[in-house]
Amino acid sequence: MAKAETPKAIRGTQDMLGEQVERFQHVVSTFDRVRRLYGFQRVEIPVFEATAVFARSLGETTDVVSKEMYTFEDRGGDSVTLRPEFTAGLCRAYLTEGWQQYAPLKLATHGPVFRYERPQKGRYRQFHQLDAEVIGAAEPQADVELLALADQLLYELGIADGVTLQLNTLGDAATRDAWRGALVAHFEKHRGELSEDSLARLERNPLRILDSKDPRDRPVADSAPGIDAHLTSEAGAFFEAVIKGLDAAGVAWTRNDRLVRGLDYYRHTAFEFVTDRLGAQGTVLAGGRYDGLIEALGGPHTPAVGWAAGIERLAMVIEAPEAEKxxxxxxxxxxxxxxxxxxxxxxxxxxxxxxxxxxxxxxxxxxxxxxxxxxxxxxxxxxxxxxxxxxxxxxxxxxxxxxxxxxxxxxxxx
RNA sequence: GCGAUCGUAGCUCAAUUGGUUAGAGCGCCGGUUUGUGGUACCGGAGGUUGCGGGUUCAAUCCCCGUCGAUCGCCCCA
CATH class of the missing domain: 3.40.50.800 (Anticodon-binding domain)
Incomplete structure (x- = not known):
């Protein structure tokens, strides 16, 4: 009989043993402890959903939807997708499970998520995230509390020193439209100085030129107009309140007015905790306010804000925890x-x-x-x-x- | 999808400008030594050098292809 061939692991999946597991578990248990300190309740949601849940939430960025999601047809012919993030599924549950009666809801969860991408440092096809969301709260205090939770988590993981909180506002819908217009005008004026990639971005997703890594783009991106001049008074007041709240809570932050989000339902606060120890994949925790998402899923207007953090990336940055004896x-x-x-x-x-x-x-x-x-x-x-x-x-x-x-x-x- | 680098024992790595039977440490198995102890020694198992072609008297080494890994680009919800 021919020797059976050992099936290989799927690209971008991981098998963990020993120290790797100790690190992973330490991140998860620290999250679970800190999340309780802030009154965020643990929830469980499915690993897969009807494809529409994610396709709708990702809107017009067709690249992501068509190329980067794990989408299958089940035996009944329905299109299902392994979750590429937690937020959309949580919002779906909020609508279909009647959780609106508990609003505002402070939720926390963690588990595997799936993205069809080429693996590299800190990036896998099945990876794991921590997730915290506040659904049904329009006030900037929710943003502050969520950021304080993230900040304390990183502090208790012992990596606060190596990580900086980059903060920006995307304003409200009116602000965003005005800013985008000004940016497009600026980039059009300097077309000749942009990289090929950024010329393509100018058509699809002009905001993304701001965080381009191509050195040829930096002068144009750095000289691009910031959002501040276009902030409506409401949007400005909201951002002010977030900043004041962070300062009061003792959460250190730096303004990064080049920090953007690709999707239109993001409003106001956007943030990333970034480390320089992970090469090109330095964002360790990221989130923002997504007041428009639940409407995109067919629900009532519902303000919400949240973040997600890559467990593997955090596990790589922390000191090795002591193994249990x-x-x-x-x-x-x-x-x-x-x-x-x-x-x-x-x-x-x-x-x-x-x-x-x-x-x-x-x-x-x-x-x-x-x-x-x-x-x-x-x-x-x-x-x-x-x-x-x-x-x-x-x-x-x-x-x-x-x-x-x-x-x-x-x-x-x- | 694109690019760079790398694939030798279970693991970490050797192997002279291409040269004869591919080695070592760790780990594993057995034996001896010690006998309130983490010691030392002896022996053993384990390799189609990722896979497939090519060049050559001769390929782990050079060339092509392929698969895989790593890192980066694109993308980043």
Missing amino acids: LDIVVAVEDDRATARAFKDVACLRRSGLMVDIIATGSARKRYDKATKVPAKSILSYVVREGLILTGFHGDGETVDRAKRLLPIEAHPVA
Whole structure:
């Protein structure tokens, strides 16, 4: 029979073990702890939705919809899509589950998301996000609270120093239209100085020229008009309130008036927490206010604001957390003690101690193996003159606890 | 979709300008030493050098293709 060929992992997926998992878990558990401090409740939503949920929310950026989503037809012929983000699904749930009665809702969730993209540093096809949203709150306090949550999360992950909060406003609809007009006029005037990529952007998505990485674009992008001159008084007041709130809450930020969002339903606050330690994929947490999204999903006008953070990117930036140690590792150095040892191990585990046992392979090497297992203490079993003897080594507190649970006298070999 | 770099044992890496039987450490398995201990030694298993062509007396090494990985571009909800 021909040797079976091992199927390979799908491009852009990850298998995690050891330190990678420790890092991942540390990010998630820190998020779960901090989110409670702010009264954000955990929600669960599906990993896939009707394609319309995301297609509608992504509007006219057809590139993203057609090329970058994992879209399939199910057996009934319906088009379904693996979630590329949490926000649209949460908004759908808000509308279809009657969650409007609880508004304003502070929600938190985390899990896998999927984007059909070419993998690179900090970028995968199945990756994982933390997500926090406030749905049904029009006030700038919601933006501030959400940013404070993000800020504290990064602080407690120990990476606040290496990350900066870049803040901008996209204004309201009127502001945005006026600014966009001024930008297009500016870029049209300097067509000749723009890169080919940016000339294409000028047609599809002119705001994106502002954050172009092409050095040829920088002079034109840097000299482009900012949004401030076009802010309506309402939009200006909103941004002011956010800034004042951040300062009051002690959240450090820097203005980046080149920071934009591609989609029209984004209003007012836009922000990104950025690190320089991840190469080209330095954005570690990003979000903004999306007052127009729920209407785009066929719901009533509903103001909302939220953010998402890449768990893998955060996990790469933090210090390695200390691996969890077992309380005891048992080394059975004589096969005649095996039954006794397993009995004791069962007792210890039922008492809530984390215990592993080494009872296979060369008997005389089992102690050496045990010393390599991350554990607070070692319990060894040997046989002398027909008696099973036990020996403890390591952390005193753990040893004392185990000694109280186990019979200390030597047992004859059965 | 485009570009650059890289694919040798389970892992990290060697192998002279192309040269004969592709090595080492770690890990794994077995044995010896030690015997309240993380030591040292001996032995073993494990490779179609990613895959397929080509050049050559001879290819891990050079060339082409392909697959995969990494990093970047595009995109970034």
